[in-house]
Amino acid sequence: MVTQATARAGYYVLTDSVPPAEIKGGYSFYQIRLAESRLRARGDLVDVLLAFNQEAFDNSIQQLREGGILIYDSAELHPPESDRYRSYAVPLTDIAKNQVELTLAKNMVAVGVVAGLFGLEPIHVHRLLKESKLAKKGADILNKNLKAIDLGYAFVQEHVTERGSLEVRPSKLEGRIVLSGNHAVALGALVAGCRRYAGYPITPATDIMEFLADELPKLGGAVIQAEDEIAAIGMVLGASYAGQKSMTATSGPGVSLMTEMLGLASMAEIPAVVINCQRAGPSTGMPTRHEQGDLNLAVYGAHGEVQRVVLAPTSVMDCFWTTIDAFNLAEEFQMPAIVLQDTVLAVRTESIPRPDLSQVSIVNRRTFAYRDAGNGHEPGYDAASGPEHYLRYQITSDGVSPMAIPGTVGGAYVATGLEHTQAANTSSDARNHSAMTEKRFLKLEGVLKKAPPPHEYGDPSAEIGFLTWGSTLGVVVEAIDRLAAQGIKAHALAPRMLWPLPTHQIDAFLRNKRRVIVPEVNYTGQFAQLLKTHYQNVQFTRLNVYGGQPFDVSRVIESVTSERPSSNGSLSRAEATVHA
């Protein structure tokens, strides 16, 4: 509620949250960051901590910056006095219980408190509340909640005097929307033309499916809840084979199960989009925590040698555009495209400019169409042999062969995971297997030419470079800004396509770099390893954290300012330089 209200009031806003690991409840947090200019990451420390109970205080007090403000519910906890921060006891429960006469409204009192602290007019929150589901519960409930907001706001006005440093002036921002990364993915899919979705619930991907379950039927589409992830990808391939743009979203465990069928998609040349909302692994790992641990799985996870596209968005806005890119590349080159979403982006909400739909270009697959020219031959396709000799896997100059959609006269063929001839007949012939392997890999050259542009940030003349991917870019961008303030120049590149590796983009970046740091949230440095296989003479300095949390900005800064970064507890790995 606060997020959307602040965005409407014209702030840049970015949130992060960790739900409790168990459904019964338990410690959870929700963080909101406001600014007058664009935000890239959640930030390391908070200015204000609002603790509803002792557990929240114990877990989060370390994140409160020196001189920050602690607000706590005086009915629930009594934190010790401290010089590090100023504390304010706010009787959230008492106000709700005695003045509002609705104990449950203590959250709304807290919303009023937050609004008061940041100088957000209560009117913005009122309006949202009136549009919300709460309004449907009757005037009494709505009015009590509105009153709760006002009381929280008034309490701050009266008791918290030193708020000045917190007030952020709203920018004159218009036409913005507040979206989570997962909803941006789902919206991108709709815009790209996705009309069939099959999935199996899994944290943190499920809200993509829930979003599409509401929206797809409105435009003649369908969502199927499958019995497992194998079935989900099977339904996607069946629907795509039958001519519909189709997608599934899952997390690492689901992709593991889908691996065999992804190979079928490569072999039978069927477009498919798979969103992998990466979480901390291996195995069930930490389902609500962040890790960039599935790059190897996305690129290499297969038996045999497969062709696929791997993309990684870096921000909520990017989630929208990258999903469209994934559909376009999958459809044009008839192969699976995997989008490496991550937990940080999946749950983050961000105020972003309303996407300009006029900038969207949609690519559809090349299809086989039977056109009877009167002589039984189809002009423009293969007039010499005629449509009765349609070749589903015809070897073409770019490896892409027209795909017949079932129902098309003259196009009947059998899609198969067996090696096959151009006419889709099974074959174990050595020359045929070589030729068809080359045909399928040729398509990756076309993919490279269509690689979406990478993100760059900082001073291109800098000799210090960060090569990174996914949501880690946001942290790197903030680090570069802070380094610049210290007079240190740095430059960042985050390719949005990770496979095939867009070396043409990376070559240009590496040209003047003396030190290349590769920050990523994993232990083994998967992106650094991938880079190393192509750049054997470049030294990449790995920078890894793997505690289930994103990087702190300070950790990235340290990697530049100190030759040997001080050990930051057990979460950080000693810096290791990768030698050629």
Add this chain to the structure above:
Amino acid sequence: MPETTVIDEHTIEDYKSGTKPTWCPGCGDFGVLNAVYNSLRAKGYTPEDVVLVSGIGCSSRLPFFSSTYGFHTVHGRTMPIATGIKVANPELKVLALGGDGDAFAIGGGHFIHAARRNLDVCYVIMDNAIYGLTKGQTSPTSMVGFVTKTTPKGTPDRPVNPLQLAMASGATFVARAFSGKPKELADLIVQGIDHKGFAIIDTYSPCPTFNKVNTFKYYRDQAQELPRDHNPADVMQAWARAQSTDPVYLGVLYRAEGESSFEDHIASAQTGDESQAAGVIESILERYS
């Protein structure tokens, strides 16, 4: 002279591809293939409107021998792929085909859920109680004590009863057939296609190479048509006759009419069509602003 509309009468040859079957001489699957051709001809389907979906195994090669569209998938995943095809284009005529290992071992989970959904697909299972393509190992329908190279002391596993599994899972058309009676099988496939909902036809299709027990002779001795007074709407009677091993019954054991299919459910949920896309996207953007 006005042009006359010629009603497209298809011949069996129209459904054959140029590819010769890869099966051993005497394989039960030949009878099933002929029954498939005959049922498609009986329905008068244009080959390009038909998709034959299969898994992996000897019997799953069947789509290659037909002139229709086909999808030879991966082992056990016939049902998910068939589901995707039907949900993408319910107009297509989808026939699912495969073996007992494909349907009840590696694909057992999917079988249950396709039945639960009442997917409007006819699934012909070529049941030979053996793994043939891997040269003779026990299968989920092999009888207890069946000796194979992987079970030299005989398999301890009790066989799956495909008909009872289908009924318990919610299938609305449950039949058993024998490839030694291809005419009756073709008739059952037509009934299975005409049935709205999930139709399973468990078809004894002997493997003369690796299963020396469940032979054509074995089934000729064991199998007989259901009694004339069998009532397929009576689920308890169907259950009892599915349990019987001597004789084993051939025909439609169970049929529930008038149940809505998965495709019906999908269609009824669709409140708009592609022409609404721009408006739906616009309204989402409004909601998030």
